[in-house]
Amino acid sequence: MSKFKHFLGIDVSKEYFDVVLIMNGEKEKPIHNQFVNDSKGVKALNQWLKKQRATNLETLVCLEHTGMYGKLIIKYLMLFNYSLWVEMSLKIIRSMGLQRGKNDKIDAERIAIYAMKNLQDAVIYKAPSKTIEKIRSLMSLREKLILTKSTLMRNSKEIKSLDPELSKLSEKFQKKTLKGITSDLKEIEKQLDVFIKGDENLNKIYSLAISVPGVGKVTTLYLICFTNEFKAYSSPRQLACYAGVVPFEYTSGKSIRSKPRVHHMANKKLKKHLHMCALSAVNHDPEMKEYFKRKVAEGKNKMLVINNIRNKLVHRICACVRDNKTFEVRKAA
Structure with missing residues (x-):
């Protein structure tokens, strides 16, 4: 028998987040509230849940993958020892069937109902280590730098076929930028190696995965990040x-x-x-x-x-x- 009696759905946006609480499985009596999406707002949510007598042991919190906007909420609710289920938005949408109307309150309620109905499929969120978070950040930056570099180089080649003189001028002003990006990419590679070697468990997993022929460093790190080791x-x-x-x-x-x-x-x-x-x-x-x-x-x-x-x-x-x-x-x- 599940320990969860109450279900909290959270709809996250940049400035605010709406919550709907279903107490004791009574979806006909949802309780709604809205908080500012910052540390004070999440702390206020915790106090509000205590007033509703929704304890961290009996409450399952469900929210969608929202990238940066949901990071602070996840961080603080985990500090308050709540069980979190971070689900794909498409799964929640498709599970609800034909729906009419949409706003933040309705979305939060639908998420809470989804958590209650699909409790047996709940996957409790496990926070990645600080090292994984750092690697994710560097991998994201690396990807952006590579994209910027390739865009600049492609643009220069396209101009060259149309106007060689203008292409030379473009290459002149891009030279330092491209050199700087190349240098930054090398530094990122070095720092990634430092992070890998500095974490014993991560280093072991990395060594095992990369031993497979054909599998390189970048793919291995993406696998580790996306699967949380x-x-x-x-x-x-x-x-x-x-x-x-x-x-x-x-x-x-x-x-x-x-x-x-x-x-x-x-x-x-x-x-x-x-x-x-x-x-x-x-x-x-x-x-x-x-x-x-x-x-x-x-x-x-x-x-x-x-x-x-x-x-x-x-x-x-x-x-x-x-x-x-x-x-x-x-x-x-």
Whole structure:
């Protein structure tokens, strides 16, 4: 039997957050309030919950993934020892069926009802370590710098084909910027290494995951960050689904007979990096190279085979982390 008797739904925005509390499962009597989205606001929420006699032991708090806007709320509610369920917004929306009308109060109430109805599927949020938070921040900055650098270089090349003189002027003023970005990227790489080596558990997981042929530093760090050190997913298949590398069947009766395909709801960033890892594995791992050649010779679509390799890589990484063993390269049969 669940320990949760009360359910709190939180709808987060930049300046405020609305909350709806359902006491003792009585969804016909929801209690609404609104707070400022800052530390004082979250502390006021805690006091308000105490007045409502919704204790941290008996109350399940549910909110959507909202990036930066929800960070402060999560941080303080965890300090107050509340159990949090941070859910995908699309899951909540689709679970409610056909809905009419929308405002912050209604959204908060729908989130509270979702938590109450789907209590058996609740995944209690576990905060990532400070090291993971720092790595996430650096990885995000690294991605932005790479994008800026590639945009500047592409712009210069495009101008060159149209006006060489203007291109030289553009390159002149971009030179220091590009040099600075390159230097910053190198420093970020060094700092990432410091963070990895400075955390014993993280360093162990990193060493195990990167031992899989084809898997590089960036992909490994993204996997560690997105899975909270491989604690957010209970099975390799679940992680593979999240990464968008598991094909699903699409059939209905006799009329609908579509080929199995991956779902569009996936972590696109992770999927892209796993794709590059698969291509690398085909070139450098004898077993994967032989597998790719064999399947293509059988008439399989090349992209289908690459996707299968992406799936295999996820399973290999998870197996290494689970068994606490580095990957042993096997020769193709």
